[in-house]
Amino acid sequence: MTGNKNSKRIDKKAILQRVLMATQSLVVYRELQELPVWQGLRELLSGVIEENSTPSQLGEDYYSFLSAFINSCYLADPSRCSWKEWLLDRVLYTENMFTIWAEDQKEPLSQAVSEAVNHDLDCISQIAHIPWDDLISLLEYRLEGQNLLNIFEKDQDRSWQDIYSSRGLDSWNIKALINYYNQNGSGIFSLYNGFYWNGSSLESIKETDPITLDKLIGYDVQKQILLDNTEKFVSGHPANNVLLYGDKGTGKSSMVKALIHEYSHKGLRMIELPKVHLEDYHKILNRIEDRKFKFIIFIDDLSFEEHEVEYKHIKALLEGGLKVKPSNVLVYATSNRRHLVRELASDRSSTGYQYNDRNEISPTDTMQEKLSLADRFGITLTFISPNQKDYLEMIEAMARERGLNIERELLHEKALRWEKRYNGRSGRTARQFIDDLEGYLKA
Secondary structure, eight states: OHHHHHHHHHHHHHHHHHHHHHHTOOSTTGGGGGSHHHHHHHHHHHHHHHOOSOHHHHHHHHHHHHHHHHHHHHHHOTTOOSHHHHHHHHHHHOOOHHHHHHHHOOSOOOHHHHHHHHHHHHHHHHHHTOOHHHHHHHHHHHTTTOOOOOTTGGGGGSOHHHHHHHTTOSSSSHHHHHHHHHHHOOGGGGTOSEEEEOSSSEEEESSOOOOOGGGOOSOHHHHHHHHHHHHHHHTTSOOOOEEEEESTTSSHHHHHHTHHHHHGGGTEEEEEOOGGGGGGHHHHHHHHTTOSSEEEEEEOSOOBOTTOOTHHHHHHHHHOSSSOOOTTEEEEEEESSTTSBOOOGGGGOTTGGGGSSSOOSOHHHHHHHHHHHHHTSSEEEEEOOOOHHHHHHHHHHHHHHHTOOOOHHHHHHHHHHHHHHTTOSSHHHHHHHHHHHHHHHHO
């Protein structure tokens, strides 16, 4: 009887040994091996198979692995917390030379890469079919009968085929994956629509600003020009960089951010680039060129003081340097300054060098350099604060949208009092007034 038990344990170890080898053998998808969950699994399997870990260490390895797995599921999608779902999501949303190639398939795939991908898919299939019951029984044997938490008991209820079919794959082979990446893209750009450059990498924005174009009242001409330009861009036609210039609170930034909801289904992605990180533009371009997606680099509240020279990076970003700006990238920027760089009276004076500490021989050149920055945007849209009539029309439209029951005369009276007391007439002021009014009426 004891011999049969030992034989079964040996058989279980042999199966787990093949799984361990699979976790170590990826070629094209090798970046998956850097995931904490993946590394935890390898350490756990090694400890069970080689029997070189103490019972205490094995228990620690097992629960560390579970913790990493559950936290990883929660960050991605708490509703998908099975091993097979976790594994497939990592395959579909990773980014490597094969997945990026599959997005556009500009050139034939080499035989070497094709064979390597097929090899990886076999390994991943073995990992998907980990015999969790056998693994945990071996662990409990090493832990002298201690009962372990098994969150994978129901993982066998759904087959690997059921899992990948639910993601739109008709089979588990290279052809099906190529079709998937071609339709959906790969990596973070297939998961999220908005991103923020933090100075070293792109941060995904899970929930972008919910503002939509139909919620923006007024500025219909500007809105239509921006829509037409963006429509051409996402359709693969030449389009222009856009500067949205004008008074504060007029909805410039909101109009740009609303484009995500209008065109994300057509492959539009938006990257917010803070002015302080403008010099990193080339890193961003290297990251997003040759992708199937269309990218708007959004620079909010763009302006420069006289002593700042970062505006030179904008010139290179807009028109390219030695390296041409990718055709799948546009720049949309907002500013309260028409020419972006602060101008001094001395800049327009023929003797301007006498009134500043720069001692420039040709101050006119400085002025022309500053003026030329805004001109590099193909389209400039102007936003002027609304007059009283337009402001009240905004108020009425917002009140109707919120379902606020208030007499028109009283609404106007309160709205005019609000704009005099606070920030003047603008779309932002109108929204702030409506927010206050709604809170008062519904309190």
